[in-house]
Amino acid sequence: MQAAQTRRKFRGKNKAPRWKKPDDGMVSVMVLPLAVTDPADLARVENLFGSMWSVKRAAQRDARAKTDAYWSAFHERNEDGAKAVRQRLGLSRESLERCAYKHLEDAGHLKHHASKALSMHMADEVWNGVQRHLFPDATGKRHGRPKTGRRQDFTRIPGRARSHTADRKWETFRLVGSLHGHVMAYTDGGQHAFAQPRRLRVPAAPSGVVPTGTTTASGKPGTRKATWWDHTGPLAVVFAGGPDGSRGDLVLPVRIPQQPGQWARVEHFLSNPGRWHKVDLVRRRKASAPGGWVYEAHLMILGPGYTSPAVQQMRQRAAGMDRIAGVDGNVSNVSIVSMPASLAPADGEPESTEITLSPAEQALLEQAAKKRRGRARALERSRRATNTAQYGLSKKQTRRAEHRASKGLTPKVVTVPGGARAARSDGVPKQAFRRDRLSTEYRGLRARQAESAASAAEHRRHRARLLAREIIAAHGPVLVVEDCDIRTWYRLWGKRLSQTTPGLLISALERECTAAGGRLVRASTWSTALSQHCLCGERVKKTLRDREHKCIACGLAGKRDLVSAALAAFVRFADVDDPKTAYLDTTASRHAQIVFAQGLEEALRESTAPSQNTVRGAGHAAVPRQRETSAPRTAGRRSRATPDETRPGRDHAGKPGHRPGRNPQLTLW
Structure with a gap:
């Protein structure tokens, strides 16, 4: 009877209807800086982050061990089923939550800083990564094996959502x-x-x-x-x-x-x-x-x-534009060409935009790279100076020591050894890097390095958003781009891609197209081969080294990337959601070439440079405005300008029929 009275009680099934997010399901986030100035509050917040990192690391190790055991049980999964193996090993959200509770209770000091609600949500975060590894997505891809992160990378403690059915209930x-x-x-x-x-x-x-x-x-x-x-x-x-x-x-x-x-x-x-x-x-x-x-x-x-x-009005105007446009993403630039969907000169003319790096921006990028290399060398020197026993002498230091010994001089103490790290026969360091002693200067320099990298990344994302909005305003929200996996390009052109970031800009274009009521459609490169065709329908073979397009059949000459972007505007689909069903409508492209004639040829010519607006480099460095001497503009329709639009810097008076502003060159920074 006594056992029955002390039995633990569990909450029953909720009788009220379960709360769900609104129908649109849209959520947004605002960043609110916290003014933590009191030393006691500062220490308490840091202890909270340290405790939650310990809980997350323990949950990650448990999840990693259970995942390895799950994949090792090959025969059991075939006989009993994968679900039975996961239940036996405890590979579920509830099991990871119980593991986090146990770690919190076993470590007595953690209970003074963290709570069970925070531990539960941290276990849910770990389970989300394990779930993406165990179960493939709609495309059949899985994420990699769960890993245990670093303490320096732990930057977020997830809170628990407030109750929208019970008043005044926030659990974290x-x-x-x-x-x-x-x-x-x-x-x-x-x-x-x-x-x-x-x-x-x-x-x-x-x-x-x-x-x-x-x-x-x-x-x-x-x-x-x-x-x-x-x-x-x-x-x-x-x-x-x-x-x-x-x-x-x-x-x-x-x-x-x-x-x-x-x-x-x-x-x-x-x-x-x-x-x-x-x-x-x-x-x-x-x-x-x-x-x-x-x-x-x-x-x-x-x-x-x-x-x-202002952005709402821009998107409304872009939604009303009846234009077809194509995008060509390249290692060093991104090109966009658009024209009226009706292919009638009365509704507008072809316009092109090329996004590339100007010489001033390249100089700023080189300065930022030089600063990063200097910081990396300073970090290495600091680590060697505080862990001299883990490094050997360089060849020069060894020769100097032997010379002093042969002369009978006192050996000189080497404060910064320049040789290789002490390692085993298989090349593994005898002491792990995480066990090295780190100086205060090293930690501060590492923090400045991480801060600078985060600032530069955020600046690139911001610039990509601005450029995407200006492109949508000039060419409309309906774009076609080749379906390329830019990640594979990093094997050959990683350094160049880190400067131009074409994938970042294309992703920003996709979001802006959706926000403006349009869409960025991807077309397969195998069924279209845009870089190997001409607007007249003839096939013009080009290697990667050939950057100019010259068609013998129709005489069209222009930049290879701009011609590919113009052809992308004439890609049609049997199924818009399937890039493999894309095909090139050569009849429409040839018709546009005949109708627009000189206007289309001008849009595919070389763009003018440099920019006369503010040029921003990596991070948040900037150079003052520079005015370039340019020829006076003639009357005619101008394309939409952006904060980094490149204006003509050459005299085109000798070119008959030239229309200034037809091919603006935008910058990435």
């Missing part, structure tokens, strides 16, 4: 306060302009009692103790109580963007608390910050992200 990180209260707190009640100080004050927890809206049995209004749900002041992220509740709430004040052009975006995300869905705690490398990290809260809301009115 919660965003408290209101946008109105935040503005009132930093404008002295609306008397001054909105300005957040450098050091934000931590909001105090609400105190006292508040009415509940109900009445007691005696007829008096009911009250309850005030909680963070009653906080209407400045915005803050709260990790309530902690696992043991003895350390109090972790309160991190939020700093919202206060630039003039950001306010509409802030209102879109923060004005309606009912759309707030989840908060993730993220850290980002910054060498100048205390501890080398800055912390952010990634707020996910239910609904689309913010789009400025």
Whole structure:
């Protein structure tokens, strides 16, 4: 009887309907910087990240061992089935969650910083990677074997989504306060302009009692103790109580963007608390910050992200453009050619755009590469200086030591050995690199290197978005591109591709086409062979070295990439979703060549350079504007310009029928 009374109780099946995301299923994320300035809060946040990294690493090791055992049980999977083997080994989301709970309970110090809810979500993150490895996707591909990451790469603690059926229920990180209260707190009640100080004050927890809206049995209004749900002041992220509740709430004040052009975006995300869905705690490398990290809260809301009115108008205009366009992605450039879908001169003329690197941008890229090489050498010198026992002397250092010994001189202490690392006979280092001692200067330099790389990557993504929008505005949202796996190009042209990033731009084009109501369609290279054809329908064979197109049959001459882009506009599909069904409509291309004649030839000629606008290089370096002397523009329709459009820099007065601005050259940076 006593055993029956102490039996553990489980929650039964939920009788209420299960909550689902809205029909559109759209979610968006806003990054909210956290002002962590108190040393105690800073240490507590860092301990939280360290504890969650320990839980994630333990879960990853368990998942890796179970996955290896699953693939080793070949005969058992054939006899009993794969599902039975997974159940025996515990390869499921619930099993990984229980493993994370066990690691959290076995390590006593982790329970002072992390909670079971955070451990459960971390186990779910690990299971997502294992699931992509065990089960193929729609194309039949699997992800690689699960790996254990590095501590430096652990930058995100996933939070748990708030309950949309029960009021006031956030199980991990919660965003408290209101946008109105935040503005009132930093404008002295609306008397001054909105300005957040450098050091934000931590909001105090609400105190006292508040009415509940109900009445007691005696007829008096009911009250309850005030909680963070009653906080209407400045915005803050709260990790309530902690696992043991003895350390109090972790309160991190939020700093919202206060630039003039950001306010509409802030209102879109923060004005309606009912759309707030989840908060993730993220850290980002910054060498100048205390501890080398800055912390952010990634707020996910239910609904689309913010789009400025200018971008909305641009997409609406692009959606109304009745043009066909083709894209040719190359190692060193991306070319786009478009023309009216009706193939009538009255509806417009052919236009072309070539995206390439200018000499100024190439110089900036070389400077950035030189700086990266210098940092890599400095890191290597620092590691050798603090771990001299793991490295031998170089040939020069050995000869100098032998010379001093032959002369009877005192041996000279080598602070930075330049030889190879001490290794076994099979080439494996005797001491793992992770066990080396690292100096404070090494850690700071490594943080600056990671910060610079992240900044450069974000800048490239931002520039790709801007260029994609300008291309859509000039050529319309319906584009055709060859179905190429750009990852294979890195085997031959990896360094060049890292500078031009054509795959990044094509991905941005695909997203912008979808946002503008169009589509970026991919065509197979085997059934079209765009680079080996002419607009007249004849086959013109060219090697990779031949960058100019010259057709003997019709006399068309132009840049190979621009001709391929023009041909891509005339690709047709039996099934748009299947690139293998693509074929080239040579009748339409020949008709366009006859109708547009000189205008099409001009669009396929050499583009002019250089740019007279601001040129940005890797990261966020920039050079001042430079004005180029150019011939006066004649009357005629101009193509849409971009912030990095290249203007004519040569005198074309000797070319009859030349129309300036017909072939703008855009830059990638």
